[in-house]
Amino acid sequence: MSHQWRGLIEEYREFLDIPADTPAISLGEGGTPLVRSEWLSGLTGGDVWLKVEGANPTGSFKDRGMTAAISVAVHEGAKAVVCASTGNTSASMAAYAAKARITPIVLVPDGKIAAGKMAQAIMHGGKVIKVRGNFDDCLRLSRGLAEHYPVALVNSVNPVRLQGQKTGAFEIVDALGDAPDYQLMPIGNAGNMSAYWLGYQQYAELGRATRTPVLRAFQAAGAAPLVLGHPVANPETRATAIRIGNPASWKLAEAARDGSGGRFASVTDEQILDAQAALAREDGVFVEPASAAGVAGLLQELAAGDSYAGKKVVIVVTGNGLKDTVTALEHHGDIDDVVVDADIDAAAGAAGLA
Numbered sequence: 001m002s003h004q005w006r007g008l009i010e011e012y013r014e015f016l017d018i019p020a021d022t023p024a025i026s027l028g029e030g031g032t033p034l035v036r037s038e039w040l041s042g043l044t045g046g047d048v049w050l051k052v053e054g055a056n057p058t059g060s061f062k063d064r065g066m067t068a069a070i071s072v073a074v075h076e077g078a079k080a081v082v083c084a085s086t087g088n089t090s091a092s093m094a095a096y097a098a099k100a101r102i103t104p105i106v107l108v109p110d111g112k113i114a115a116g117k118m119a120q121a122i123m124h125g126g127k128v129i130k131v132r133g134n135f136d137d138c139l140r141l142s143r144g145l146a147e148h149y150p151v152a153l154v155n156s157v158n159p160v161r162l163q164g165q166k167t168g169a170f171e172i173v174d175a176l177g178d179a180p181d182y183q184l185m186p187i188g189n190a191g192n193m194s195a196y197w198l199g200y201q202q203y204a205e206l207g208r209a210t211r212t213p214v215l216r217a218f219q220a221a222g223a224a225p226l227v228l229g230h231p232v233a234n235p236e237t238r239a240t241a242i243r244i245g246n247p248a249s250w251k252l253a254e255a256a257r258d259g260s261g262g263r264f265a266s267v268t269d270e271q272i273l274d275a276q277a278a279l280a281r282e283d284g285v286f287v288e289p290a291s292a293a294g295v296a297g298l299l300q301e302l303a304a305g306d307s308y309a310g311k312k313v314v315i316v317v318t319g320n321g322l323k324d325t326v327t328a329l330e331h332h333g334d335i336d337d338v339v340v341d342a343d344i345d346a347a348a349g350a351a352g353l354a
């Protein structure tokens with residue numbers, strides 16, 4: 001008997017709104033760990049779980065949407081795909097395009113992409129084009145290219161992406177036995193929150209969950225259009241994956257917020273980077289800066305007197321810390337290089353054992 005996870009299209013095909021005969025182009029995405037946070041459960045008096053999306057094949061949840069988008073694009077005859085990206089979408093698209101043996105074209109804001117993500121796009125054969133502009137400019141160009149040239153757009157404005165991404169909600173319900181009371185997560189272009197809401201609603205309608213969670217999504221203070229209620233012309237944050245001034249899925253995310261009884265809030269870069277460091281140290285989970293926004297949000301709410309006591313809470317941590325080690329270590333402060341001779345007593349002394 002085989003126990004290998006088959007990738008999310010084969011695991012959840014009956015629940016996905018994609019052509020029934022679409023062959024799956026998969027790297028084994030999904031099936032990511034739901035890890036209990038002893039730290040945050042202790043702090044809240046609740047039951048707090050981390051959905052560790054950095055465990056996906058290219059290190060972020062973007063693989064969920066990409067397996068669906070690339071599978072459908074190839075099924076429809078695409079020979080090339082294009083996306084605008086703050087880094088993770090292009091890393092994922094390039095990998096799935098390589099697997100499908102089609103051409104990935106990547107538009108990124110010049111100078112704002114974490115090195116690990118750029119390396120992924122390049123290593124997977126992406127035609128990487130740096131744009132003098134921000135993510136929102138890149139998305140406009142990608143839409144234009146897809147309109148006028150024979151390339152398929154795989155940004156989350158492609159509704160097939162959300163079909164893949166909603167499986168995160170399925171996995172959480174399947175693991176916990178029901179939907180949590182609350183889900184907290186970062187939000188940038190707003191596709192992921194919208195997708196989770198689709199997934200939770202669908203499982204409730206099917207009777208696989210008795211309820212839907214309250215969704216709370218957190219932006220970086222320098223890139224918080226959803227909180228402010230208007231686009232931000234020059235979004236700025238160290239959390240580059242959520243450095244977006246005009247979210248494409250704005251309306252869908254507002255519907256998810258209102259339908260779930262949730263809210264948007266913002267956290268500062270300092271809070272985000274502190275939460276990233278604390279999560280790594282306290283729980284052993286190293287996420288990229290943007291991915292820590294949900295944790296930073298929880299800590300902010302606790303400080304403001306909100307309570308999660310007795311509640312089941314899921315925090316989606318969206319991407320892997322290895323993607324951007326530079327930002328993490330810059331925030332860490334001085335790192336003492338401890339160098340000793342190759343001697344047991346010296347090592348024991350330096351380690352504080354002796």
Ligand SMILES: *Cc1c(COP(=O)(O)O)cnc(C)c1O
Nearest residue numbers: 088188189190191192241318319
């Ligand atoms: C894309 C991304 C986000 C934001 O998701 P949206 O769907 O754009 O809201 C958050 N964290 C990471 C690591 C990402 O790659």
